[in-house]
Amino acid sequence: MLKEEICPDKWRFKWRSGFFSRLIRIFALILIALLFLGGFVLALEKGTSRQLVRILAQQSFPFQVILLEGMPGYSMPEREYLHEVRSQGLTMGGFLLTGVNVADPRTYFLSYFPPTEGPMWMGWNYNPADPEFEGEIPELEEIPIPLPPVEEEEPPLPLADEVLVGIYHTHNAESYAGEGDGERNKNGEGEIIEIGQVLKEALISGGIGAVQARDHHELDEFNTSYSRSINTARTLMKNYPSMKLLLDIHRDGLPKGMPKATVNIDGREVARVMIVIGQVNPNWEVNEAIAHELMAIAExxxxxxxxxxxxxxxxxxxxxxxxxxxLLLEIGSQLNTFEEGKGAAEILGKVITQWLKTTHLSPE
Structure with missing residues (x-):
């Protein structure tokens, strides 16, 4: 009688249900931890951990968010900021673990239907060894670009022996969506071409001869862009044999919902620049050394x-x-604004000018 009063059946039921709910939560946490570790190991084996390293290296840890989370009263004015950080954390975590961006439904079925054209930011997740979608090199063919008929013979190229930098754009349709505009230009005249123009003008203003090819290479088939741009690159080399740098200018692509990367230079927010080195090249270490020299001067x-x-x-x-x-240079990403890209191109021109004056134009 006393035992039943002290521990009635309904209390036993509540205790058991609470125990089982705690057990289920513990099991769920263990399962999530195992999935995370398994995904991380798989990423290391497949090479996609580079995406993790590259993205995290561009982020700053929001310590202030942790402090604000523990002070509800003080954090009220910053609720919008806290919500944004939480959303970015969820987006980044889900993308790195699964390749799915919760903010973009197009990514939900990519494991079954890999993209043949944009959104191209998924290159790192599905093609970690070829993030810019060059394709199978042995199968690459140099596709000629149709040229308009020339009515009369063109005059000799001016100052051909003074040109030190050549600029072109394999993915000429890339644009910046940081202000709500589209990520790509359907007509092929992406903002990345204007970024190349800004870079060329910055070099010329610094006393460096530079040229830009504005040819379109994507046309109707994105995955054969490099089969076309190789013709442009070779033409630049033929016309300007004095070139020391041949730059393929792109903008990077990142999942929606992730923070853009900028740096404040002289009070102005500009996009950051990333260098990409292709290693199917017997002399890729030479390009790597040049990249390190440019990065050291910029730093x-x-x-x-x-x-x-x-x-x-x-x-x-x-x-x-x-x-x-x-070299292949990524000037910001589609998350940046056009102005941030232009600012980066101006700074890049100054860095390249300094490198050329130090390495190739020093007085004898």
């Missing part, structure tokens, strides 16, 4: 301007086999 002049780690593509070449000094 002295404008700390934080370059992403500190070079991105390596072990199964691609990106036309970099054509000459020493051929």
């Amino acid at each position: 002295e002049m404008y700390p934080g301007f370059f992403v500190p780690r070079i991105t390596y593509a072990s199964e691609a070449r990106y036309n970099q086999h054509l000459m020493d000094g051929a």
